[in-house]
Amino acid sequence: MIAMLADDAASRAAWVGENGALAAMSSGSIAIECSTLSPDWILELYKAVIERGLRMSEAPVTGSRMQAEAGQLNFLVGSDEETLAAIKPVLQCMSKEIVHLGPIGSGAQLKLINNFLCAVQMTSFAEALVWMEKAGLRLDTSIDVLKRGAPGSGILSVMSERMLQRTYDVNFLLRLMDKDIRYARAAAAQVGVDLTTSPPVQDLLRQAEEQGFGERDMSAVVEVVRRAAQLRLEQLVTREPHWPAGSNNSIGLPSGSSI
Secondary structure: OEEOOOOHHHHHHHHHOOOOHHHHOOOOOEEEEOOOOOHHHHHHHHHHHHHOOOEEEEOOEEOOHHHHHOOOEEEEEEOOHHHHHHHHHHHHOOEEEEEEEEOOOHHHHHHHHHHHHHHHHHHHHHHHHHHHHHHOOOHHHHHHHHHHOOOOOHHHHHHHHHHHHOOOOOOOEHHHHHHHHHHHHHHHHHOOOOOOOHHHHHHHHHHHHHOOOOOOEHHHHHHHHHHHHHHHHHHHHHHOOOOOOOOOOOOOOOOOOOO
């Protein structure tokens, strides 16, 4: 039985809720959880699976809609070797790569690390792009320099195209990235790591949700930055001093004097 759902609550309902899947599975069956979830819930689910005489593997994925449609997902597997061997034929038909990371919980940890890094890069590029736009740079040339230089990455390449074209058809839901950062912060805190770069990311994502982009692709976060920048520019214009007719200038020169 395979599940790929939005969050802990959906996974809990599907596996152990009313009419949950575990209750209907026969002894020795394997539960494969492919959702991006908190490690705490994964370990709780694993305990419930074992108590029912079942087996489990977690296998969250990297890749989005296009990779899923092409059967080119990467599975990040937390499992014992025997269970992994049993599920491999099932995963292979959907995958480009199957990576065994270790025991149950390992996949959830790395998937959250992956999404944390993607979110930080995505939002920092959104800010950089609006900076370039407002500075009047040649965008194609400037972005090409960044892609070919040290900042270049897969996420930068994908995000730059979507943000430039302002096409936000869903490849990865913005509201789900907000959820993933929340899970990532909690998981990192449990091992003593404070993700200090994540609060500004969450703030931008939540502003995007408030502005109606929650059900759009996560790249739509750039619109929050664009709106904020435009508002600041308008405020700067209204705050510029307006000198009375006949006055000299802002540096306070005596009447009739010059430089």
